[in-house]
Amino acid sequence: MAEFEPKIVAFVCNWCTYAGADLTGTSRIKYASNVRIVRFPCTGRIDYMLLLKAFDEGADGIIVSGCHPNDCHYTSGNFHARRRWMAFRSLCDFIGIDTRRIKFSWVSAAEGAKWADIVNTTVASVRELGPYDEYKKVAKKPVKEESHG
């Protein structure tokens, strides 16, 4: 049987992590193709409900990434986001959502290599955890692993 290929959704801000991921491309650094990026103006815009939606729709792992503290294009969007993530992550953990499947990171526009590393390590760790069947069952999604497309 083929190795399990997790589906990873990445929620990133336009100014740092999206640009950082652009730099990964410009530097031709290769990483796992399991990730799909959704672009937001700022981490402050990332609605936590979207993270749940991603799991609903069958994501096995999630990456949320933005500008390092003090680097926010909008000065404090990432600080607001960080607070929400702290609360969100606590609640996820309490309700039993597997927080190992949600990676939060700061990736600047200069950290192309870091982006590749974040993706690769997330893919590897989620692959090890296996498909997120627990959530898929609740979301009435097919639990048998399937290929993309």
Added chain:
Amino acid sequence: MTLGFYPGCSLKGSSREYAESVLAVVKAFNIQIQEIDDWNCCGATAAHSLNKELSLALPARVLSLAEKQGLKEIVVPCAACYARLSMTQHELLKNPELKTRIAEINNLEYNGTVSILNVIQMLDRYVTPNLESRVVKPFGHKVACYYGCYLVRPHEILNFDRVEEPLSMDTLMAKTGATPIDWAFKTECCGASLSISRTSSVGRLSGKIVGDASDRGAEAIIVACPMCQSNLDMRRKEINSYLGKRIDIPVLYITQAIGLAIGLDRKALGLQRHFVKVKV
């Protein structure tokens, strides 16, 4: 409340008069005081240059004992003991792992509930409020208040007085009727523990201090540290030879000066024990 008392080694030996005068003043102001039972050396100054754990374990044991004996507040007249105890409290409260380790070494629990007072803090709290009304014989002399190194440093941890130019002793002495002088050597080093090993250095360092006090017309030097006192007093011969002249200014503990001002017996204050005769 009973105030705990940690004399440390000096106050039981070469600086007996410091202990005597502290206790005399404390008694005169009706303060309950109790010496910590089974206390040990604080480790100054040798321990902290040799063995970190030992240098923390020694003061920690004293503090643990004070806690165990139900004391909430202790007065530590010796400036070196005061610094070591305060440093230890700071380090252990900052670092829980270290705290556990030290508690294991001492086999005594340590919680950090005891507050540590130097002699001036103790006086400020319990004596100053009533001091002026108790003065019967104003200490009408020009005095140089000498703080030394340990009383105010490191400021971040002790958080006592102004680090570069402290004033607390000056303020206190003014209340006894003395005139504190403005001088430059308040926090210079006296040579401290080099007293035995390099007497000539002490002569030079302490010489500058005594010389400046004398030049500015001081009639007494007021201290709050047994090492400062013994260097400025006992090493006067070396000081005089460094300065090339004879200076007779006596060196009094602040508790002795206060004792005199409130009319305590000179002997009870141990004034006869000094090398430089106390004529004030």
Added chain:
Amino acid sequence: MDDLRKRAKELIDTSAVKVVIGYEQGTGNKTRALFVENSEVADKLIFDSRCVQNLAAYVTKQEVKSKGKMAITATLPVMRAIIQLASEFQVNDDNLIVIGITPESKIIDFKNLEEVETYVHQFQIEIDARNREILDKLDKMTPSERWKFWIDELSPCFKCYACRAACPMCYCSRCTVDFNRPQWIPVSSNELGNLEWHFMRAMHLTGRCVDCDACANACPLAIPINLLTKKMIEDAKSDFGGYQPSLKGENLLSTFKPDDKENFIQ
């Protein structure tokens, strides 16, 4: 109790307020909300340990608000809710008088909300021992066990929204669950819909919940949904040093500190 009735009559008779919100004897051994609009009705007012419903939920209801200036019988959780509502611009000194009441049924007169705030700030929001124990038990479970616990606990929920109606902080004119472009939360009361509804509600109450347990008390199926908000209160304490409703209007999640400490962002 006489003091309370006297105070209510006084407020109505002097036209200081149009309505006094309090408790009356309900059916069985239960109490229910009473709206005193004339002084005869004031004699029905009661107060005892059974009066746990959070009356603050009424001050934002259009039907009550439209009567004019209100007075409210307020226990500590009600007062907390009032201050939180004031910080969110839902009530103010012009439209609300608070009649404070201690657990011993003693009346506290407050001149204004600022005094209520001062009173409220004497007490920290603390989780009671019984719930503490449950939280500790849940904390010791693995995430999978907790997941199973919650899916099971929430499965009977049929989304009657009694929790929302009872909660003084759920005063939004349009709840996220009623938002359909897009439909964030599935309408049906299936496992996923229930999970997301209660998850979202707990997030919305983070930093705002006054720990009155009105939601859990109102639930016809006795689902312990207040554990979710209690957990958030606990975590707010350890992560952000806790919170208190405050007229300053600074909400835990609408503000931040540059040195907020987390241990999971890479």
Added chain:
Amino acid sequence: MAKIGVFICHCGENISATVDCAKVAEVVGKYDGVAISLDYKYMCSDPGQNLIKKAIVEKGLTGVVVASCSPRMHEPTFRKACAEAGLNPYMCEMANLREHCSWVHEKGEATTQKAIDLVRTIVEKVKHNQSLDAIKVPVTKTALVIGGGIAGIQASLDIANSGHKVILIEKDPSIGGHMSQLSETFPTLDCSQCILTPRMVEVAQHPNITLYTYAELESIDGFIGNFKVKIRKKAKSIDEKICTGCGLCTTKCPNKKNPSEFNEGLGNRTAIYVPFPQAVPNKPVIDKALCTYYTKGKCKICEKFCPAHAIRFDQEDEIIEVPVGAIVLATGFAVKKTDFFPEYGYGRHPDIITGLQFERLASASGPTLGEIRRPSDGKIPETIVFVACAGSRDEAKGIPYCSKICCMYTAKHAMLYQHKVHGGKSYVFYMDIRAGGKMYDEFVRRAIEEDGVNYIRGRVSRVYEKNGKLIVKGADTLLGAMPVEIEADMVVLATAGVANEGAEELAQKLHVSYDPYHFFAEAHPKLKPVETNTAGIFLAGACQAPRDIPESVAMASGAAAKVAGLFSQDELTREPLIAVVNRQAPPVFSSCVGCFLCMSACPYHAIEKEEIKNRQGEVLKTVAKVNPGLCQGCGTCVAFCRTKSIDIQGYTHEEVYSEVMALLND
């Protein structure tokens, strides 16, 4: 029904080498709502763009997806092309197949599949996109410059010379700032006043500049292009229109012994005074805190002698309100006084002075007419010690930063001293010599090598007085920290440059960020050095960090260029990617419940309360409203709003939701 055109770019071989572009076009072409899907070698080329334009016209496309490089690269290109073909530019989106796919993955099925997923996601987004119009904001072409030092003067002149109106306000009675106090300037040693005063006069006479001295900012409202500012003109107690500036009042005023601010306390001034002879405007003000009439109710001697009858004791502060389009902050800095230094006796000794005081001693217009004489007894010091880094780079003093200008002015001071006092001995205690700048290091070398200034690398631990001498104790770290003691006649401390008093309050008033030391923060440390994070407010000079004259002037001209650029248009055009609070039909008006927690979450103070009133003017509801001039489009409020009443154009709930849905489901 949506008609989306999808255009897959090969980017030469950059994309097609690993992604099967033809297959992507084919698969995507089958999706609902996709009217045309094709691939091409270079979409950004003219023929490529023409393909898109042609399809828009011929197929009547309602949306366009260009799948090529990063939108950060070519989004403007393709949006412009769409606009040219008559499609709203915001109906065009890009899928990033190059940076996020072809360049980072190996050739293969999975990579092509990812490309398909990415394109599908953006197609779903575009289906929910809405036409947006660029936001146009009118521009008031008047600039407010706050602070009349060299930075404010330069900025005012540059803006005025580009043809725009300027209002310059200065809190002191005269413009000129610190530069007017300086003796000579490094590294050329030309006289500060000689180069400054012509500029000051030019400001006063410029037809485009309105100058308010003795005036401060009272309040500010509005946003870029449309600020409304209130200025408090403090009462000068004279009628400026009548006053001829003859100065008779200042010679007659009996209240003469007040320390002169201009001379840094080394000279005196009267209660009615002109700060210095070259002041602009050269008309006096009465210092109400000192004037005998104001404090004791009797005197009025100036009034008696004024030949023009210009004294007005009953004058009150005046508040004027003006609309401005841009603001330049040039409020400068302050220096720590000697009383900041306990180790140097808390400044109690008169012969321990600051660098700025030394400037006054060395200045020909100063209290000693340019002779270096010590304040205590007027003697010419035979030995002088300069202490660099007094406070600066000292964590313990709370000033860990380098004040930047001190190395240079200390070298200048020592040099001036050597030039004026032949045979004098000067010492400089320093930590490092930081003389980066054109001709700067040469200047310091000259002080050391030609003028014989003794540089000692080490810090001074204490300065005290003994037998009429100041004993300076320090260490020479280049000689193994050997203790050094110098008996000096005067000590000059190069005290740290700090933010002006009140800088924090001013920043808060203007919603401008500031650093931990209360200097104003630039929008980007490298690429936006004169902008602030509030659009339309710019920085010049030492209010942003300690700066020397050339840097302050350069910054001022930079800020002026930004203002002129802003004023070159009648309307500001901004991307419409901003937040909007919904409005609905009565009686709901908006789903916003008015909790206003979004207000504290907004980094830009862009959210306001709007009262919805009926015809009788009664308030029916108070709801949030986003000020389009201030909103920068971060969306922090959007994710925070419980009722989902705020949405952000370009990243709406529906748009991002449909993206996420499409990512994982085809």
